[in-house]
Amino acid sequence: MTNLDDLQAISFDLDGTLATAELDDAVWFDEIPARYAARRGLALAESRELVFADYRALRGHPRWTDMGFWFERLELGDWREAAEGLRHLARLYPDALPTLHALRGRYRLVLITQAERKFLDLKLAVEGLGGYFDAVYATPNDLGSLTKDAAIYGRVLAALGLAGAQALHVGDHPQQDVEAPRQAGWRALLLDRAGSRQGPDVIRDLRELVARLAA
Numbered sequence: 004m005t006n007l008d009d010l011q012a013i014s015f016d017l018d019g020t021l022a023t024a025e026l027d028d029a030v031w032f033d034e035i036p037a038r039y040a041a042r043r044g045l046a047l048a049e050s051r052e053l054v055f056a057d058y059r060a061l062r063g064h065p066r067w068t069d070m071g072f073w074f075e076r077l078e079l080g081d082w083r084e085a086a087e088g089l090r091h092l093a094r095l096y097p098d099a100l101p102t103l104h105a106l107r108g109r110y111r112l113v114l115i116t117q118a119e120r121k122f123l124d125l126k127l128a129v130e131g132l133g134g135y136f137d138a139v140y141a142t143p144n145d146l147g148s149l150t151k152d153a154a155i156y157g158r159v160l161a162a163l164g165l166a167g168a169q170a171l172h173v174g175d176h177p178q179q180d181v182e183a184p185r186q187a188g189w190r191a192l193l194l195d196r197a198g199s200r201q202g203p204d205v206i207r208d209l210r211e212l213v214a215r216l217a218a
């Protein structure tokens with residue numbers, strides 16, 4: 004990736020890029036099935052089967068990623084109380100804050116995530132993460148989409164008042180974080196923490212991003 008002189012804004016994906024999946028996994032795979040098991044008097048394994056079947060049946064529902072929706076639907080009690088008990092599982096990758104700290108003031112920093120607001124807010128509260136961003140977009144809540152496609156990136160670019168070459172997105176999903184923004188004219192880098200991909204626009208951790216921008 005060459006000629007980053009015009010770069011004005013850097014946008015980050017959240018999950019898998021800045022934040023780990025521990026909180027999400029605990030909600031979907033443990034907390035919701037455990038609460039459902041308790042309410043119905045089921046063994047946990049049986050509850051998981053039923054709950055996971057319901058997840059599959061409703062895939063694509065506009066509130067599919069909203070834990071509040073599932074707490075209502077399965078009558079599991081207060082999602083806020085459950086979220087409070089799991090808040091400690093909202094964690095950032097060790098390179099997240101140092102990277103944002105290094106880039107703050109030099110670029111406008113943006114977050115574009117398909118995370119639903121309830122998860123997003125828990126993660127933005129970790130170590131002051133939310134304070135680093137000039138703009139935050141939770142696509143299910145702010146842009147009416149469960150995924151990040153080219154239209155989403157086009158809308159964010161317009162909202163930022165920038166041309167594509169002035170904006171760079173970084174994330175861990177080849178389609179949603181690289182192909183989609185490129186289709187909207189953005190620059191994009193793939194974060195591959197597992198190190199399974201090679202290429203000029205692939206980075207292994209976020210410190211590589213800082214190094215490239217300093218070069």
Ligand SMILES: [Mg+2]
Pocket residue numbers: 016017018019020174175176
């Ligand atoms: Mg991701």
